[in-house]
Amino acid sequence: MGGEETATSKAPRTERGKRTLRKLLDAAAAEFGERGYHEASISGITQRAGAALGTFYTYFDSKEQVFRALVDDMGHLTRQHIAERVPGNVDRLTAERLGLEAFIEFVREHKDLYRIVMEAQFVAEDAYLNYYKVFAAAYTRNLAQAAEKGEIRPGHEEERAWALIGMSVFLGMRYAVWSSDKSAKEVADAAAELITFGLSPLARGGGGM
Amino acid sequence: MGGEETATSKAPRTERGKRTLRKLLDAAAAEFGERGYHEASISGITQRAGAALGTFYTYFDSKEQVFRALVDDMGHLTRQHIAERVPGNVDRLTAERLGLEAFIEFVREHKDLYRIVMEAQFVAEDAYLNYYKVFAAAYTRNLAQAAEKGEIRPGHEEERAWALIGMSVFLGMRYAVWSSDKSAKEVADAAAELITFGLSPLARGGGGM
DNA sequence: CTACAACTTGAATATTGACTCAGGTTTCGA
DNA sequence: TCGAAACCTGAGTCAATATTCAAGTTGTAG
Known part of the structure; x- marks a missing residue:
């Protein structure tokens, strides 16, 4: 019972249409990313896309619908990017480090889209919930395995999953969205050490690897 | 040179005025918390407060100003609540556990205000930035000490501070705002163990204290 | 008790911007 | 080449609501 194909009636049927739709999606990402959902305007989107106002409604039903489309897209892109950078056969602790580094890099390259995901909490809460629930479920499974x-x-796989996601999100916000004053590797290494050994002074010493 | 007293001209001068201001602040917290900044309306606030629309502007200059006032207030309340629950003389690892538990409890009791803080990222970014920078600076100092x-x-005190804040925030969101299906203590214990020993199988075994 | 400041009131104003639509223009299969 | 489907256009509609304000009510100092 696919919920995927909401917009069948609005799908483009010619090359020109596909091009316009893409321009609108890119423009929407930029507009929402820069101005936030409520400050963003449809006319801002169409101007960026070099199209007329009405064209927007050839491809989308509403402002909220594009926004949701972008959130969902971001979920796919993120998982894909991380999966590409984390080999399937490494142990969990290594995967954590590589995954975090990949995540921070990804956020740096997609600040606009990332901001959109965060704002989704207040614009399309169910999309946001879904975004993180998918992550948390996968994470919980990985930890259990x-x-x-x-x-x-x-133990405590679910709580750990949410804690680790929170870490990633805040490190991404601080070291990718707000400022890039430290390299992704630097941040990921620091966090990986924390994740592996905790803060305890009893555990194996400093930086390593 | 105090930025505290922005609204001097609007401060109430009689008992009646103080009461009305308080009713408006409480109403604003409820309205913003339930409906989000943009859905919230001034008339919604005044209705909840049992006041006329115009009364709002006796005490505030704009919708955004109340919102900021609530964000700042939340920063004070949170720090105060945590400070009350974490004795000054315990070691850092104990303080982490107690602080996290206190934080989750606090969020449960102030879901509305907490949602407001999160939304501040998109409504009053500087207030949001300030909120977390104050936390992160204090945290970094504590870790260094x-x-x-x-x-x-x-090592890595700053990155660790942001990572730990991120953990708290997400655990708060998941286990206090969205659902209370686990006790604050349960969640705090799981996280404290992660913070103390990390995930490494080499560290001291399971649950403990 | 009085007068003035403090406070309250809610209708009116002004702006904003999502969304519609009737009429063009372009594409493309036959 | 032709015509229908697809696509584009942007002025106009419409609802929402932040903010103002002129007129009334209440509190309180003297």
């Missing part, structure tokens, strides 16, 4: 293999200490 | 005392491993 790693625990079974003995790669990490078992 | 703890490192000097040998309570935790030294």
Whole structure:
């Protein structure tokens, strides 16, 4: 029962149409990213796209609908980017480090879209919820599997998943969206060490690897 | 040179005025919390407060100004609540656990205000930035001091501070705002263990205290 | 008790911007 | 080449609501 094809009636049927739709999506990402949902205007989007106001409604039903489309798109892109950078056969702790680094890099390259995801909490809460629930579910599963293999200490997988997602999100916000004063690797290494050994002074010493 | 007293001209001078101002602030917190900044309306606020529309402008210059007032207020309340629950003389790792538990409890009791803080990112970005920068600076300092005392491993204090804040925020969102299906203590314990020992299977075993 | 400041009131104003639509223009299969 | 479908255009409609203001009511100092 696919919820995927909401906009069938609005799908472009010619090359020209496809080009226009793409221009509008890019323009929407820029407009929402720069001005935020409510400051953004449809006329701003169409101006950026070099199209007339009415053209927007050839492809979308409403302002909110484009916004949701962008949020969903971001979920796919993020997972894809991280999956590409994290080999399937490494152990969990290594995967954490690589994944975080990939995530921060990705956010740097897509600040606009990332801001949109964050704002979705207030514009399209269900899309936002879904975005993170998908992440958290996958994360929880990964942690449970790693625990079974003995790669990490078992227990509290769900809470850990949310805690780790929160870390990533805030590090992304601080070191990718707000400022890039430290390299992605630097940040990821610091966080990976925290994730691996915690703060305890009893654990194995400093930086490593 | 105090930025505190922005609204001197609007401060109430009689008992009646003070009461009305308080009713408006409470009403604003509820309205913004429930409907979000843009959906919220001044008339919604005054209706909740049982006042006339124009009364709002006796005490505030604009919709945005009340919103900012609420964000700042939340910063004070949060720090105060946590400070009350975390004795000054405990070691850092204990403080982390107690602080997180206090934070989650606090968010549960102030969902509306908490949502407002999060939305501030898109409505009053500077207020939001300030909110977290104050937290992060204090946190970084605490970590550095703890490192000097040998309570935790030294290094990366700033990144760690942001990572730990991110954890708290997301755990708060998931286990206080969205759902209360686990107790604050349960969540705080799981996170505290992660913060203390990390995920590494080499560290001291499971749950403990 | 009085007068003035403080406060309250809600209809009116003004702006904004999402969305519609009737009439062109372009594309493309036959 | 032709005509219908697809696409584009942008002025106009319409609802929402932040903010103002002139007129009334209440509190309180003297």
